[in-house]
Amino acid sequence: MNEREQILARIREALTVPAPVPGSHDGRAPRRDALPTSADQRRVLPAVGDSFDARVSQFARNAADLRAEFKLLANPSNLAAELKRLAAAEQWDRVASHRGALTDPACAALGLPVLLTDEPYDKTELERCPAGLSACDALVAQTGSVLVTTRSAGGRALSVLPPHHVVLARRDQLVADLPEAFALLRSKYGADYPSMISLITGPSRTGDIERILVLGAHGPRQLTILCC
Amino acid sequence: MSASASQFKRDAVRLTADLRHRSLIQTALGNYEIKRDEKKALFQDYNGARQLAAEIKWEAINRLDRHLEQFVRGLEARGTKVHWATTARQACDIIVGIARSKAARSIVKSKAMTAEEIHLNPALEHAGFEVVESDLGEFIVQLRDEPPYHIVFPAMHLTRGEIQRTFKDKLHDAPSDNPEALTLVARRVLRQKYVQADIGITGANFAVAETGMISVTENEGNARLTAALPKTMITLLGIEKIVPRLDDLALLLPMLATVGAGQLISGYNTLYGGPRQPGETDGPDEFHVVLLDNNRTALLANAEQRDALHCIRCGSCLNVCPIYRHIGGHTYATTYPGPIGGVITPNLRGLQDWKHLSYSSSLCGACTEACPVKIDLAHHLLQNRRNASRRKPSWWQKIAFKLFAPVANGRIPWMLVTKGGRFGQRFHGLIKGTRIDPAYCWTRTRDVPRIAKQSFKEWWRENRK
Numbered sequence: 078m079n080e081r082e083q084i085l086a087r088i089r090e091a092l093t094v095p096a097p098v099p100g101s102h103d104g105r106a107p108r109r110d111a112l113p114t115s116a117d118q119r120r121v122l123p124a125v126g127d128s129f130d131a132r133v134s135q136f137a138r139n140a141a142d143l144r145a146e147f148k149l150l151a152n153p154s155n156l157a158a159e160l161k162r163l164a165a166a167e168q169w170d171r172v173a174s175h176r177g178a179l180t181d182p183a184c185a186a187l188g189l190p191v192l193l194t195d196e197p198y199d200k201t202e203l204e205r206c207p208a209g210l211s212a213c214d215a216l217v218a219q220t221g222s223v224l225v226t227t228r229s230a231g232g233r234a235l236s237v238l239p240p241h242h243v244v245l246a247r248r249d250q251l252v253a254d255l256p257e258a259f260a261l262l263r264s265k266y267g268a269d270y271p272s273m274i275s276l277i278t279g280p281s282r283t284g285d286i287e288r289i290l291v292l293g294a295h296g297p298r299q300l301t302i303l304c305c
Numbered sequence: 306m307s308a309s310a311s312q313f314k315r316d317a318v319r320l321t322a323d324l325r326h327r328s329l330i331q332t333a334l335g336n337y338e339i340k341r342d343e344k345k346a347l348f349q350d351y352n353g354a355r356q357l358a359a360e361i362k363w364e365a366i367n368r369l370d371r372h373l374e375q376f377v378r379g380l381e382a383r384g385t386k387v388h389w390a391t392t393a394r395q396a397c398d399i400i401v402g403i404a405r406s407k408a409a410r411s412i413v414k415s416k417a418m419t420a421e422e423i424h425l426n427p428a429l430e431h432a433g434f435e436v437v438e439s440d441l442g443e444f445i446v447q448l449r450d451e452p453p454y455h456i457v458f459p460a461m462h463l464t465r466g467e468i469q470r471t472f473k474d475k476l477h478d479a480p481s482d483n484p485e486a487l488t489l490v491a492r493r494v495l496r497q498k499y500v501q502a503d504i505g506i507t508g509a510n511f512a513v514a515e516t517g518m519i520s521v522t523e524n525e526g527n528a529r530l531t532a533a534l535p536k537t538m539i540t541l542l543g544i545e546k547i548v549p550r551l552d553d554l555a556l557l558l559p560m561l562a563t564v565g566a567g568q569l570i571s572g573y574n575t576l577y578g579g580p581r582q583p584g585e586t587d588g589p590d591e592f593h594v595v596l597l598d599n600n601r602t603a604l605l606a607n608a609e610q611r612d613a614l615h616c617i618r619c620g621s622c623l624n625v626c627p628i629y630r631h632i633g634g635h636t637y638a639t640t641y642p643g644p645i646g647g648v649i650t651p652n653l654r655g656l657q658d659w660k661h662l663s664y665s666s667s668l669c670g671a672c673t674e675a676c677p678v679k680i681d682l683a684h685h686l687l688q689n690r691r692n693a694s695r696r697k698p699s700w701w702q703k704i705a706f707k708l709f710a711p712v713a714n715g716r717i718p719w720m721l722v723t724k725g726g727r728f729g730q731r732f733h734g735l736i737k738g739t740r741i742d743p744a745y746c747w748t749r750t751r752d753v754p755r756i757a758k759q760s761f762k763e764w765w766r767e768n769r770k
Contacts, residue, residue, distance in 0.1 A: 080389040084544065084598050088370045091606035096367055099359035099612065099679055112364055112549060113357040118556045121354035123347040123569065139569075197586055200500055200534055220559070220570045232587040233533035237526050237573075255555035255570075263551065270516060272383070272582045273532070275575040276558070281526040282572055285442035285460050286468055286484040288333045294441055294488055295495060296526020296573070 115256040125219045125253045132218035132251055133304075139221025140302060143279030144292060147221075149248075150305040153179075156245065157186030159303055163208075164189065167241065173206040175231025179245040179305075180210055194231040200238070209239035209297075213246050215261055216304065219254040222278040223302060224262070226271040233273050242277075242297040246304045309638060310661040316636040317665070326462065326633060333461050334624050340567025341621075347569060358560050359679035362615035365514070365547040369605065372514035372547045373596070379517015383579035385592045393423035396597050400425060400506070400539055401432045403593055407537050409434055409503040413495075415521070415528035416440035417508025418456050418618055419541050419597055422640040425506075436506075437498045439527035441491050448475045454634035456641060457565050457620035462633060495527070505531035505589070509542040510617065511557065515550045517578055519594065522561060524572035532577055538589035540577070543597050545614040557617065560677045565619035600653040610685050613648050615678040622672035622682055628665050637662060644672035648685040656693050663689035720760075727756045 078086065126132050133149055140147035150156060160183055163169070171190040174180045184191045192202055203209075211230040213223050223244050230236050236244075252258050262274060281296030292298050306314075320326055345351045365372055377387045390396035404412060412434055414420065426447075429436045438447040442459035446452065448471050453459030460468070465482040472479035478490050507528050509519035519540050521528045532538050548557060554574070562568040580592035605611055623629045623643030634642045639650045639662070647662040663686045666672075672682040694702070712718045730753075736742045738749050747753065 080391055080395070084389050084391060084596070084602065085370050085373070087598070087602035088373070088544075088605060091602055091611075092367060092370065094606070094608040096363070096608045096611040099356070099363040099615075112553070113360060113556065115552060115555070117357055118552075121348055121350040121357060122556065122559065124349055195586055200587075204496065204500060222570060227582075227585050227588065232585060233529070234587050237529040237533065255559065256552065259552045259555050270518070270576075270578050272579045272585060272588055273575060273577055274518075275529065275573055276570070278570050278572050278574075280572075282524045283441045283488060284524075284566070285440070285445065285458065286463075286465055286487055288336055288458070288461070289484045291485050291488040293492065294525035294527070295439065295492060295499075295530055 115260065118256050119254065122254060122256075123219055129248070129251070132253060136216055136218045136221055136251060139218075140279075143221055143300075145221065145279050146299070146301040148301075148303050150303060153305040156183055156303060156305050160187055160210075160243070163241075163243065163301065167207060169207045171206055172208045172210055173203050173231075173235055173239055174210040175212075175235060177212045177229075179212050179247070180231075183210060183245060194235045200234065203234060203238050206239045208241040208243055209235045210243045210245065211236050213244050213250065214265065215258050216244075216246050216251045216302065217253075217255060217258050217276070218251060220276075220278055222258075222276045223300075224258050225275050225277060226262075226266070227273045228266075228271045236275070236277065237281075237296045240293065240297055241299040241301065242280075244300070244302045246302060248304060251304070307658040307661070309658055312638060313636060313661050313665070316638075317632040320633045320636055321631045327631065329462065329464065330630055330633065333458070334630060337567050337624060341564060341624075344563040344567055344569050348563075354556060354560060355677055355679050357556055358677055359612075359615065361548060361553045361557065362617075362678045363612070364549055366545060366605070366611060366614045368549075369544065369547060372549055373544060376512050376514040376517055376547060377596075379515075380579065380592075380594055382517065383582065385517075385579050385594055388593060388595045389598075390595055391598045393597075393599050396423045396541060396595055396599070397425055397428035399593075399595055400541065401428055401434075403537065403539060404429060404432070404434050404504055407503055409537075411498065411502045412436045412504045412506060413439050413498050413502035413531050413535065414443075414506040415508070415523065415531045416443050416459070417506070417541055418453075418640060419508055419543050420506065421453060422599065423541070423597065425541070437495065437502075439495050439498070439525075439531055440523070441488060441525060441527075444491055444495065445471060448472070452635065452640075455620060455623060456618055462635070499530045499534045502531075502535045504537045504539060505535035506539045506541065507531055509540050509546055510561065511548050511554060512542060512546040513551050513554070513576065514547055516576075518551075518576040519546075520554060520558075521575050521577070522558065522571045522573070523575075524566070524568075526573055529573055529575055532575070532589070533587060536589055537591045537593070538577075538580070539593045539595065541595045541597060543599070543601055545601055545616070561617055561619050564621035564675065564677045604649060604652045607652065609688060610648065610652065612678075612680050613645070613652070613682075613685060615680055616645055616649075617678060618645075619677060621675040621677065625671040625675045627667055627669060627671070632665070637665075644682045644686065645680070648680075648682055648689065651689050651693070656689065657697055660689060660693040663687075663693070723756065723760060727758075730756055 173192040215224040280300040283294035469482040511520040581588035651659040670683040
């Protein structure tokens with residue numbers, strides 16, 4: 078028997094004796110047969126508003142708490158102006174991005190050299206880019222998170238290596254809560270998931286020195302979310 | 306007493322009296338408690354969430370064979386190489402073997418408690434590889450050649466001044482003791498390492514059976530970089546990390562962050578389902594997953610304590626434990642300290658050698674209350690004590706109970722002993738806290754309460770009307 082079979086055999090042998098049901102020690106609810114559903118999760122997780130406006134303001138509040146920049150733009154044409162303002166303020170000399178319906182016009186409007194990560198690229202070059210522009214799969218109102226995948230956001234490194242990550246999102250990408258975000262992943266990618274899926278919540282942070290919050294530990298120091 | 310027990314006793318006595326250490330930990334954990342309670346209050350039903358989380362992990366662990374097979378099938382279908390290791394040694398050999406076959410010059414690693422458990426870094430260094438810890442806290446304790454102090458906050462016991470001195474000695478770069486400046490130093494050093502490293506090693510917080518993915522939780526982005534830049538990625542995880550479905554993470558990720566670090570959700574929660582896939586331009590060419598048993602199946606066979614495998618390593622039982630807060634993380638001398646360590650270490654590494662950890666508890670039950678997946682930690686500590694004394698009874702305890710039983714069972718002997726004790730206590734002051742005091746172990750640091758003037762029986766006789 079190889080290691081795999083030996084370990085599985087030990088597991089099966091161990092499981093012949095049943096374990097007490099969860100939570101039995103405090104006399105609470107007996108175990109049900111089915112696993113918790115999304116509806117069960119929604120009953121216990123933090124509440125989310127019903128309307129688009131309530132969700133936008135919840136996302137904005139979460140983003141502010143996390144020290145991420147969030148802007149809801151009146152229409153997509155404002156995106157270029159907003160990016161130009163950022164580029165000027167931070168003196169970007171180039172940007173990294175990927176091809177997409179939102180990123181293409183944004184990069185064109187910036188008029189800076191662009192490193193595209195959807196073709197083979199040099200990681201030291203990406204490391205030198207002051208900003209990475211990416212699209213996303215969803216924004217999550219409940220937690221202020223941005224859902225990205227290798228397919229939606231230009232691979233694994235674009236959203237984490239440059240010091241400023243700028244996310245471009247559409248209004249209809251705002252979802253209410255985490256169960257909805259996972260349901261979206263399932264319906265969008267189903268049988269063929271991307272090799273990386275990341276839920277990004279705020280800029281990179283650490284509290285490892287005296288539990289004091291410092292931004293920009295290894296990943297981006299700044300996270301800007303532009304929603305149009 | 307085992308060597309580990311006497312070491313434990315010595316360190317516990319020393320650190321309990323170290324007021325500087327205690328105030329550092331109290332401040333750090335005091336801030337954590339405020340944040341944790343803020344986030345808990347956001348849940349509509351936090352205790353309901355604990356019950357759901359316990360049900361998810363119960364299903365995962367009690368049908369572990371099926372879930373593991375599904376997990377592995379999913380990973381292998383997309384080109385991941387899965388390895389199985391019964392022992393720590395085997396797991397180290399597998400990883401060293403991969404590093405050799407890649408002729409790796411440098412290895413970058415993100416935080417993984419399982420790697421501490423199998424002593425992976427010494428094994429890799431012994432084989433001639435350079436390994437750099439990329440999590441800031443782990444990087445600091447690695448520079449100091451210390452084990453992590455806490456499973457979530459590895460450098461919680463250090464002040465900024467100590468960290469500055471460490472950076473000055475080891476990196477020759479420490480402009481100030483400002484946490485921001487120190488973080489920047491580490492960022493600069495480690496950025497180079499990511500770009501140069503041939504192999505990235507990570508742990509995993511969850512393993513999703515349904516989709517064949519590992520899930521890594523972090524705040525710094527170091528694990529993201531570890532999994533993005535090197536050509537080979539290796540993930541080491543215990544077989545108990547399984548959750549049945551992708552959707553289970555919608556509940557478990559915020560639970561882990563809330564009680565683990567006082568955040569509603571951690572900065573980066575990332576799922577990896579394979580190496581670079583067709584059409585992707587970055588990520589590793591090879592992805593290896595190493596599944597570790599290391600006596601977890603023995604704990605699984607202990608049905609009474611099987612739920613200890615539900616543990617999601619959030620560290621919340623450490624944070625609330627009055628013993629942990631006094632004696633500190635290093636005193637336990639195990640990978641997993643605190644109440645969860647006291648439950649699992651005697652199971653994983655030998656009951657008689659490690660039973661002292663099950664006694665290092667006041668049985669206040671704070672750990673059971675704090676556990677997000679409802680592991681009955683306080684009772685498991687008691688069960689370890691019971692098992693330890695059943696298998697190796699103590700002769701002096703036997704004598705003590707032989708003497709105690711007739712006294713406790715007889716009206717007259719009991720009266721004589723309590724009356725005598727009341728009389729004798731008058732003279733206790735003369736020897737209290739000295740070596741000849743029969744209660745020395747207790748009285749050298751504590752007071753003995755006075756025996757009541759009146760027994761309940763006497764009170765009842767007087768007041769019954």
